[in-house]
Amino acid sequence: MKVRQIVKELDSYVPGRSQDEIANQFNLNKEDIIKLGSNENPWGSSKRAIEAVKKNLDLSFRYPETDLKELKLLIADYCNLNLENIIIGGDGADEIIDILAKTFMDVGDEFITPLPTYTYYEFTFKPYGAIPVYAKWDLKTNSLDVNSVLNNITDKTKMIFLCTPNNPTGGVISKEDIEKIINSTDALIVIDEAYIEYTGNTLSNIDLIEKYSNVFIMRTMSKVLGLAGMRVGYGMSNPQLIEYMHRIKPVFSLTRASQVAAVETFKDKLFIKESTVKGIESRDFLYNQLSRFKNLNVFNSSSNYIFVGIKDTGFTAKEFTYKLMEKGVIIRDCTSFKGLDEYWIRISIGTMKDDEKFIEILHEIIE
Numbered sequence: 001m002k003v004r005q006i007v008k009e010l011d012s013y014v015p016g017r018s019q020d021e022i023a024n025q026f027n028l029n030k031e032d033i034i035k036l037g038s039n040e041n042p043w044g045s046s047k048r049a050i051e052a053v054k055k056n057l058d059l060s061f062r063y064p065e066t067d068l069k070e071l072k073l074l075i076a077d078y079c080n081l082n083l084e085n086i087i088i089g090g091d092g093a094d095e096i097i098d099i100l101a102k103t104f105m106d107v108g109d110e111f112i113t114p115l116p117t118y119t120y121y122e123f124t125f126k127p128y129g130a131i132p133v134y135a136k137w138d139l140k141t142n143s144l145d146v147n148s149v150l151n152n153i154t155d156k157t158k159m160i161f162l163c164t165p166n167n168p169t170g171g172v173i174s175k176e177d178i179e180k181i182i183n184s185t186d187a188l189i190v191i192d193e194a195y196i197e198y199t200g201n202t203l204s205n206i207d208l209i210e211k212y213s214n215v216f217i218m219r220t221m222s223k224v225l226g227l228a229g230m231r232v233g234y235g236m237s238n239p240q241l242i243e244y245m246h247r248i249k250p251v252f253s254l255t256r257a258s259q260v261a262a263v264e265t266f267k268d269k270l271f272i273k274e275s276t277v278k279g280i281e282s283r284d285f286l287y288n289q290l291s292r293f294k295n296l297n298v299f300n301s302s303s304n305y306i307f308v309g310i311k312d313t314g315f316t317a318k319e320f321t322y323k324l325m326e327k328g329v330i331i332r333d334c335t336s337f338k339g340l341d342e343y344w345i346r347i348s349i350g351t352m353k354d355d356e357k358f359i360e361i362l363h364e365i366i367e
């Protein structure tokens with residue numbers, strides 16, 4: 001078999017564990033498992049979205065719509081932009097990352113990605129022959145080391161990924177720092193705002209799209225919007241760039257079900273508002289509770305998860321997450337995030353009931 005060398009050398013992506021997996025592995029009831037591992041909306045999807053999906057199932061034998069006009073208009077309204085500024089991905093924001101790679105990256109081109117950050121950028125870009133160049137996310141201050149980005153820009157830099165709030169650390173990048181980077185290069189600056197709603201919607205960088213031609217903003221419906229299973233993400237930039245990306249995007253990648261679910265979710269303003277408010281409440285509750293454990297290094301977060309150093313507990317993240325899984329709690333072992341050693345975990349928000357139960361179980365493990 002003549003598999004490409006680049007694929008042979010690729011490490012598999014490590015996703016968060018699912019409830020089914022853990023239920024089987026530990027012989028537990030799926031319903032009793034508390035999932036705090038994948039940064040989802042723990043209150044579920046919009047009821048309006050679910051109803052709309054059910055109603056539309058009869059049309060499953062038809063190909064889906066391809067122009068996505070209604071959905072684009074709703075996103076335009078949500079983000080205060082125009083329809084021409086928007087592209088929608090059918091495997092979530094992960095598809096947007098893939099389209100960016102297909103649109104921009106030739107073999108040998110470089111992209112800059114801080115460590116640690118969302119690992120899917122690198123995972124997606126490498127098979128195209130693109131070369132990762134690493135900048136630094138400073139764990140001491142939970143902020144981007146801007147100079148580590150600026151110092152790594154070369155003639156070959158095609159793209160720079162800036163995740164704000166950053167996954168997995170939860171810190172944000174200031175607009176001032178982002179503009180400093182934009183002004184230093186012609187490379188495309190991809191600002192990943194997957195979790196921006198959890199900043200209280202105060203820290204978006206959408207206004208930079210009008211101001212600069214080399215800005216791209218990426219978002220997802222998998223987080224506060226509660227549609228991780230439907231796989232819808234979107235990207236925003238100037239109309240010319242978006243038009244190029246549309247040339248290469250898989251035309252049918254949004255299913256009928258995901259389209260109607262997405263449309264109804266954006267119309268369900270109350271759902272979005274409540275999900276945001278409850279999400280922030282849950283995060284703040286978890287932060288306060290976790291901060292009481294003397295042997296945990298708890299990071300402040302502007303997102304829907306909390307990053308925690310656990311070295312002082314004497315456990316590695318693998319041991320720690322295993323102990324929690326045995327008791328029916330899934331959190332994220334961050335060992336697979338490049339740039340981290342084996343002593344970091346990430347805990348996603350849950351419902352208040354989930355959070356309280358989790359804290360109770362945590363006491364049993366590290367009191």
Ligand SMILES: Cc1ncc(COP(=O)(O)O)c(C=O)c1O
Nearest residue numbers: 092093094118167194220222233
């Ligand atoms: C920072 C960041 N960007 C993008 C994504 C991808 O989201 P999606 O589920 O839309 O593919 C994630 C998912 O966890 C993420 O954390």
